Amino acid sequence: MRHLLSTHDLDRDNAISILDIAEDMASFGHRDVKKLPALRGKAVVNLFYEDSTRTRTSFEAAEKRLSADVINFSAKGSSVSKGESLKDTAQTLDAMGIDAVVIRHGSSGAPHLLAHSGWIDVPVINAGDGTHEHPTQALLDAFTMRKKIYGEDSRGKDLSGVRVCIVGDILHSRVARSNIWLLSTLGASVDIVAPITLLPHSIGAWPVRVWHSLDDALASGCDVVMMLRIQAERMTHAYFPNAREYGRFWGLTAQRYRRLNSETIIMHPGPMNRGLEISSEAADSPQSLILEQVSNGVFVRMSVLYSLLTGAKGQLA
Amino acid sequence: MTTSTLFLNARVLGADSENVLVENGRIARRGAPADCEAVEVVDVAGNIMLPGLVDLHTHLREPGFEQSETVLTGTQAAAAGGFTTVFAMANTNPVADNAGVVEQVARLGEEAGYATVHPIGAVTEGLAGERLADIGGMAASRAHVRVFSDDGKCVHDSLLMRRALEYVATFDGVLAQHAQDPRLTVDAQMNEGEVSARLGLTGWPAVAEESIIARDVLLAEYLGARLHICHVSTRGSVEIVRAAKARGVCVTAEVTPHHLLLTEEFALGYDARFKVNPPLRTEEDVIALRRAVADGTIDIVATDHAPHPIDTKDCEWDSAAFGMVGLESALPIVNKTLVQTGMLDWSAVARVLSSSPAEIGKASSAGSLGEGAVADLVIFDPHASRVWSTSDLSGRSLNTPYAGIELPGRVIHTMRHGYFTFHDGNLRDEALVAADAQKYGHLSSTQTVAKD
Amino acid sequence: MSATLLQSDDVTRALTRIAHEILEGNKGSSNLVLLGIPTRGVHLARRIAGILERIDGDTQIPVGSLDVTMYRDDLMSNPMRESALTQVPVDIDGKTVVLVDDVLYSGRTVRAALDALTDVGRPAIVRLAVLVDRGHRELPIRADYVGKNVPSARGERVNVRLSEIDGDDVVSVTSGGDA
Ligand SMILES: [Zn+2]
Ligand SMILES: [Zn+2]
Numbered sequence: 048m049r050h051l052l053s054t055h056d057l058d059r060d061n062a063i064s065i066l067d068i069a070e071d072m073a074s075f076g077h078r079d080v081k082k083l084p085a086l087r088g089k090a091v092v093n094l095f096y097e098d099s100t101r102t103r104t105s106f107e108a109a110e111k112r113l114s115a116d117v118i119n120f121s122a123k124g125s126s127v128s129k130g131e132s133l134k135d136t137a138q139t140l141d142a143m144g145i146d147a148v149v150i151r152h153g154s155s156g157a158p159h160l161l162a163h164s165g166w167i168d169v170p171v172i173n174a175g176d177g178t179h180e181h182p183t184q185a186l187l188d189a190f191t192m193r194k195k196i197y198g199e200d201s202r203g204k205d206l207s208g209v210r211v212c213i214v215g216d217i218l219h220s221r222v223a224r225s226n227i228w229l230l231s232t233l234g235a236s237v238d239i240v241a242p243i244t245l246l247p248h249s250i251g252a253w254p255v256r257v258w259h260s261l262d263d264a265l266a267s268g269c270d271v272v273m274m275l276r277i278q279a280e281r282m283t284h285a286y287f288p289n290a291r292e293y294g295r296f297w298g299l300t301a302q303r304y305r306r307l308n309s310e311t312i313i314m315h316p317g318p319m320n321r322g323l324e325i326s327s328e329a330a331d332s333p334q335s336l337i338l339e340q341v342s343n344g345v346f347v348r349m350s351v352l353y354s355l356l357t358g359a360k361g362q363l364a
Numbered sequence: 365m366t367t368s369t370l371f372l373n374a375r376v377l378g379a380d381s382e383n384v385l386v387e388n389g390r391i392a393r394r395g396a397p398a399d400c401e402a403v404e405v406v407d408v409a410g411n412i413m414l415p416g417l418v419d420l421h422t423h424l425r426e427p428g429f430e431q432s433e434t435v436l437t438g439t440q441a442a443a444a445g446g447f448t449t450v451f452a453m454a455n456t457n458p459v460a461d462n463a464g465v466v467e468q469v470a471r472l473g474e475e476a477g478y479a480t481v482h483p484i485g486a487v488t489e490g491l492a493g494e495r496l497a498d499i500g501g502m503a504a505s506r507a508h509v510r511v512f513s514d515d516g517k518c519v520h521d522s523l524l525m526r527r528a529l530e531y532v533a534t535f536d537g538v539l540a541q542h543a544q545d546p547r548l549t550v551d552a553q554m555n556e557g558e559v560s561a562r563l564g565l566t567g568w569p570a571v572a573e574e575s576i577i578a579r580d581v582l583l584a585e586y587l588g589a590r591l592h593i594c595h596v597s598t599r600g601s602v603e604i605v606r607a608a609k610a611r612g613v614c615v616t617a618e619v620t621p622h623h624l625l626l627t628e629e630f631a632l633g634y635d636a637r638f639k640v641n642p643p644l645r646t647e648e649d650v651i652a653l654r655r656a657v658a659d660g661t662i663d664i665v666a667t668d669h670a671p672h673p674i675d676t677k678d679c680e681w682d683s684a685a686f687g688m689v690g691l692e693s694a695l696p697i698v699n700k701t702l703v704q705t706g707m708l709d710w711s712a713v714a715r716v717l718s719s720s721p722a723e724i725g726k727a728s729s730a731g732s733l734g735e736g737a738v739a740d741l742v743i744f745d746p747h748a749s750r751v752w753s754t755s756d757l758s759g760r761s762l763n764t765p766y767a768g769i770e771l772p773g774r775v776i777h778t779m780r781h782g783y784f785t786f787h788d789g790n791l792r793d794e795a796l797v798a799a800d801a802q803k804y805g806h807l808s809s810t811q812t813v814a815k816d
Numbered sequence: 817m818s819a820t821l822l823q824s825d826d827v828t829r830a831l832t833r834i835a836h837e838i839l840e841g842n843k844g845s846s847n848l849v850l851l852g853i854p855t856r857g858v859h860l861a862r863r864i865a866g867i868l869e870r871i872d873g874d875t876q877i878p879v880g881s882l883d884v885t886m887y888r889d890d891l892m893s894n895p896m897r898e899s900a901l902t903q904v905p906v907d908i909d910g911k912t913v914v915l916v917d918d919v920l921y922s923g924r925t926v927r928a929a930l931d932a933l934t935d936v937g938r939p940a941i942v943r944l945a946v947l948v949d950r951g952h953r954e955l956p957i958r959a960d961y962v963g964k965n966v967p968s969a970r971g972e973r974v975n976v977r978l979s980e981i982d983g984d985d986v987v988s989v990t991s992g993g994d995a
Contacts, residue, residue, distance in 0.1 A: 055562065064898060071883065071899040080935035083886040113886075132679055154680035155564035156634030163633065164678075177682070179564030221564060247561030248569070353886075358896030 050162045050171045051351055053180040054229035059205065061354075062232055066190050067202045069343070069350035075112075076346060086115035086356055089146040094136070095121045095174070096152040101317060102174050102184075105341070106149050109348035115356075118145065133157060137166035145169060147356055155179035170355040178219045184316055185225035187347040189233055191340050192271055195312055207234035212264050214240040214297055215275030215324055216286075218247055222316045223275060227255055240264045240297065244286040261297050265307065272307070273314045274299050274325045294323050304329035312336055367782065368392070370402035374413035374743065376733055378710025381410055386739040389782030389804040394735055408743045411776060414714045415733050416448025416740030418721040419691065420511070420540070420618060421594060421666035424450070424481070426472065427465065428457025433671040433760045435469060436794070438691075439478035441669065441759030443785035443792075445691040446742035446775040449722065449730045449808075450479050454486040455516040461486035461497035463505035470507040476794075477801025478785045480740075480808045482727055485509040487528045487539060491517050494524075496531060503535035510726040513540035515594055518576055520546055525580065529589040538616075538724060540592040541580055543601070544642065548572035553682055555628040555643040563631060565681060568643045570598040577601050581608035581615050592724055593617040595668050597642040599652035606661045616724050618666040619653050621690055621697035626650075626765060636677045636684030637765045640670070657716060658707040664721045667694050671761030688765045692757055696771035699746055704772060729808045738807045739782040748774035758791055781807045821966055822987035824979075827947070830963030831860065834945050835867040837961050841943070842912055845872040849908055849939070851882040853917040853929055854900035859980045860947055861916040880904040882915065882936070887928035908937040914961075918976040920946040923957035948987055950974050 048061050075083060091110045095103050103119070110117045120140070133152075140148065147170045150158045155177030162171040175181040192209060193201045211230050217223045217239055230237050231254045239250070240258045250257055258264035265272070277293060287293050294300065299313065304326060307313075313325075313335040321327050330337060368387040375381055376394070385396040393400070419442065425433035433441075435452070442450050452469055454460035460469060466483035473481025485502035489495045491514045502509040512532050519525045519541060532539045549572045554560050556567020577593055581604060584591035596602060596617045605617045622640060627647050630638040638644060656662040670687025677684055698717060702708040708716070714731075722731035729738045750756075752766040778786035783800035785792055822830065842848055845868055852861030858881040865877040885891075885899040915929050926944060933942065945961035950968040966989065968974060973990045977983075 068899055071885075071901060074902060075886075078936065082935070084931065085886040085891055132675065134675075134678055152680070154682045157680045159634045160680060177564050178566075224562070224564065248556055248567065249558040249561050252558040253561075353899075354896055357891040358894065 048354065050158075051182050051355060052158050052162055052171065052173045054182045054185050054225045054232070055180070057182065057229065057232065059232050062186070062189070062229060063203065063205060065186055065347065065350050065354055066193060068353060069186075069190050069346040070202055072346040072349040072353070073343070076342075081112055082114055083112060084114045085353055086110070086113040088116075089356055090116040090118060090144070091147045091149060091352065092118045092120050092140055092145045093174075094140070094148050094150045095119070096150075096157070097175070099151055099175065102151060105344040106174060106348050108345045109352055112345070113349055113352055115352070133161065134164065134166050137161055137164070141167040141169075147172065147352070149174050151175045153177055172351060172355065175221055177221065179221055180225045181221040182225050182229070183344070183348055183351055184222050185229040186351070187340060187344045188226055188273065188314060188316070189229055190347050191314065191336050191343050192312065194339075194343070195336060205233040206230060209235040209271065210238065210269040211235050211271040211273060212238040212240060212269040213273045213275065214261060214264075214299070216245045216277050216281060217241050217250070217275070218245045219278070219281070220275050226273065227253060238264055238267075238269060242287055242297070245281070261303065265303060268308070269311065271312045271314060272299065276316065276318065276320060277324050290323055298323060299325045299329045301326045301328040304332065307334070309334065314340060316340070368402040369404045369406060369779070369782070370396060370400060371413065371743070372398060372405060372407040373410050374408045375410055375710075376413045377714055378412055384413065384733075386779070386782050389739055389807045391733060391735050391737050391739050394733075406777065408776065412710055412744045412746055413733065414446070414710065414742050414744060415718040415731050416742055416778065416780060417446045417695065417717045418449040418725070418727060418730050419447050419667050419669065419694070420451045420592075420664060420721040420725050421515070421620075422450040422452055422669045422691065423455065423671065423687070424452040424469070425671060426456060427468065431673050431760075435472035435481060436476040436478070437758075437760040438669070438671070439473060439476050439481060440791055441689065441691040441757065442479040443778045443780070444758035444775065445693070446695050446744060446778050446786075447691055448479050448740035448742070448778065448780040448785070449482065449727050451482045451484050451511055451725050453515045454484050454513060455491055459486050459490050460484065460502075461489050461491070463498060463501045463507070466502050466507035466509050467505050474801065474805050475798060477780070477797045477805065479780060480727070480730065482511070482725060483507045483509055484511045484513050484515070484540070487512045487514045487519050487532070488524065493517060493520060496528060499531055499537070500535055503537060510537045511540055511592070511724075512537050513542065513594065515540065515542045518542050518544040518546060520576070522579065522583075526583055526587065529583055529587050529591065533587070533589045536726070538590045538592050540594050541576070542594050543573045543576035543580065545572040545576055548575070552643075554631045554639070555645050557628060557646065559628045559631060563634070565631070568641075570600050570645070570649075573598055573642055574600040574604060577604050581605070581613050584615055585611065585613040589614065591615045595620050595623065595642055595666070596653065596656075596662060597623045597645050597649065599649050602652050602656040602661055606656070609661065616663040617661070618664045619657060619662045620668045621665060621694045621701075622688060622765060623653055624650065624657070624665070624701040625697050630765065631681075634681045636679065636681050637688065637763055639681060639684050639686055640688050641686035654701055654705065654707055657702060663716065664724065665694065665698055665716050666721060667691050669759075671759055672763050674762060677763050688763050689757060689759055689761055691759065693752060693764065693766050693771060695742075695744060695775060696773045699773040700771060703746065727808075739779055741779050742775060743777040744773055745776055746773045750774065781805065817991045818988050820986060820988045821948070822964060822985075824985040827963070827985040827987065830947060831863050832867055834961040834963060835864050835871060838864070838914060838943070838945065839868065839871065841960065845875050845877060847910075847912050847940075848877055849906060849911045849913050850877060850879045851904065851913055851915055851933075852879070853915065853925060854881050854883050855981065856976055856978055857915075857917040859978050860918060864916060864945065878906045882929055882932055884925055884928035884932045887931040889924060889928065902932070902936070904936050908933075908939045910938070910940045912941040912943065913939040914943045914945050916945045918947050919974050920944070920949045920959050920962075921952055923953045923955035926957050927955050947976060948974055
């Protein structure tokens with residue numbers, strides 16, 4: 048594995064390896080000295096074309112804990128916003144002698160392009176591209192589920208037999224895509240709940256079971272409910288009539304939360320629209336792992352950086 | 365001074381070898397004796413002779429986008445592909461929506477001499493889809509425009525489309541529609557389907573093309589007007605055109621070489637050389653399109669040659685330009701997808717790549733190899749297979765999607781009006797071609813009109 | 817070509833001797849913590865602790881594992897290594913820590929272990945116990961307790977099999993191949 052561009056192309060062994068190494072990273076997270084020297088002397092660029100303080104901060108924490116030198120290159124106030132092409136930026140970074148790029152970009156496929164264009168020859172980590180994928184988010188979600196289910200015995204385990212219900216804007220969600228592929232690879236079964244307007248036209252080709260009613264989906268029993276953020280602009284483009292109706296049919300309201308089995312895990316990739324796709328009662332409940340998702344994000348990203356940046360070039364363990 | 369060329373052993377339209385004598389810009393004699401008098405004798409050794417190819421859909425980019433292509437470089441690409449006549453789309457800057465621009469483009473073509481250039485006139489002013497362009501003025505100009513199109517944009521407004529069909533018919537023209545419902549394709553990047561969903565690229569659904577074609581054939585039927593559909597790309601569109609033809613609607617349709625060969629799977633690597641409008645579709649669509657050419661539902665193959673500078677392709681998919689160059693590769697692809705598959709013979713290739721597009725565009729001098737016809741012709745070796753590369757291109761831009769793909773056949777010679785534009789696998793010198801064009805340019809109808 | 821250096825009994829005898837030497841050097845078992853370097857070092861540490869407890873009556877010797885993967889200086893030149901667990905059962909500040917590994921070779925693993933240990937705490941004394949010392953040090957490091965010194969050529973490979981993982985206890989040397 049040279050790059051992490053998508054979970055679609057991530058096989059089970061590599062996925063489990065990333066999750067297992069993240070377990071080790073988590074074990075370091077509890078001691079006083081959290082910093083590890085593994086990436087000492089390596090320069091990692093966070094190339095963010097979209098604002099995302101959460102994801103950038105998480106990557107930055109991961110890089111710093113592994114002792115890498117961190118270079119933040121954000122689109123705001125840089126040559127990027129002056130119309131410099133991705134190609135020119137990549138070649139500039141290459142000339143600076145960096146060792147890896149973490150890229151967040153509004154265009155689907157930009158990380159793939161960066162990895163395969165020949166403009167730069169370093170590992171590329173996709174931190175979210177357009178409506179394509181967000182692989183580290185899916186990995187941290189899987190890590191969080193596995194940890195909750197298996198605790199200390201998580202190492203080596205997959206998610207066979209786990210039922211995950213993903214609710215919301217599947218059509219525009221890179222988190223949903225990455226989760227669907229990864230969860231399937233790890234043996235989980237995936238249920239999707241959304242109005243038809245927010246599903247890809249060809250959803251039939253995906254390894255998922257589709258529901259239009261959240262109540263029916265929840266009543267059928269699932270181990271994890273993952274709520275996706277709904278963007279306000281979808282209303283103006285006629286994907287659904289208004290926020291009230293969206294919340295009524297597809298929100299994890301307090302009433303729906305109370306009907307959940309007490310073992311059901313609640314997740315959300317953040318940032319949340321409280322009162323729209325998720326009620327505060329559900330988000331702040333003991334069943335909610337939303338804050339664990341955030342802390343696990345750092346361990347999973349450490350694991351990804353470690354896996355891609357160590358080892359002789361071209362060799363994989 | 366008489367110029368003459370004797371072609372020995374030419375398989376005219378794929379039939380048995382014969383000798384063809386060209387004199388003073390015309391086909392003088394078919395089945396000529398091998399020893400007849402000629403200034404130049406060319407043994408074509410059993411290769412195929414077709415009438416010079418006619419492209420009803422070329423973007424020459426001049427005026428306005430000369431960094432992509434000019435009339436000169438675009439017609440050089442045409443000559444290298446065996447084309448002797450091209451119809452130049454109107455989406456230049458300024459737009460070809462008045463007599464001044466179309467006359468300029470025609471004149472540049474005459475001077476360059478690599479191909480006969482028929483400018484296409486815009487349907488609406490500035491391609492804005494609001495008011496009709498100077499259709500009559502362009503038809504009556506020295507450029508003698510007979511094909512009108514807003515290509516790049518769809519004439520979407522139904523009332524405007526009705527008026528345009530009627531008004532174009534008034535001047536004996538044909539409206540070539542770029543069928544794309546703009547609202548169903550907002551931000552569209554590639555064919556809508558499983559691949560677009562996985563790649564996270566906004567889909568361009570087949571129905572956005574089919575719904576416009578359905579409406580337009582109904583309008584054409586109601587009005588009794590002539591309608592041409594550009595770059596048909598879906599199985600559903602084929603069905604609509606087939607049904608319309610069965611009812612007697614005066615509709616013709618074209619398909620591009622890339623839609624006959626490539627599928628949406630080529631988008632998987634986010635390589636923007638495969639980004640085109642309408643988008644590459646599915647295997648099922650490709651098969652339906654090939655069958656439609658074979659059974660005559662689709663009348664012609666047209667390239668939609670769309671040159672773009674490298675920066676507009678070497679970038680993120682959603683910021684990349686739509687389009688690919690296609691003049692040089694058209695005949696090898698038709699060979700691969702229609703001839704080698706047994707769906708067309710060479711005389712049918714001459715129909716879909718020469719006589720039918722000439723007829724649709726009213727380029728009366730083109731498309732024939734009969735005695736007395738203007739000597740526009742191409743010699744093609746169907747067996748000379750090669751891996752395509754940008755060095756096979758003669759235009760200004762390099763955005764070919766076929767680099768690295770093996771394509772069968774090679775254009776050996778292209779002759780326009782009795783003189784070579786492409787000779788023995790090489791473009792002929794610009795100055796020589798321009799000089800020959802001065803002597804023989806009058807043979808094609810545009811120039812005849814231009815003289816009065 | 818493989819030659820056996822230690823049989824099961826030899827391994828037990830060697831570990832017993834190491835245990836006695838540790839007690840001697842430490843003047844008893846108080847304040848001792850044994851940290852094995854994964855994977856086989858951890859099992860050896862557990863065995864030594866077991867022997868110590870038998871010799872010294874009812875004291876419990878804390879045993880843990882210290883993964884050194886993140887501290888290695890060859891992370892960039894070898895295939896990516898999967899890390900293992902670090903488990904330090906007690907506060908090691910002021911303690912006598914005995915690092916335990918199966919084979920001492922270049923000394924780089926031990927160097928990494930010393931770095932890793934620094935991030936865990938500040939022991940009063942750090943000692944090193946190994947089952948086999950095969951020579952060829954690349955760093956100024958030596959073991960305090962050695963089960964067996966095995967002069968070896970660089971091209972040879974020293975294999976340690978332990979019953980906990982491999983089903984039996986054997987130390988052997990294989991020639992050639994891995995040079
Ligand atoms: Zn078009
Ligand atoms: Zn076009």
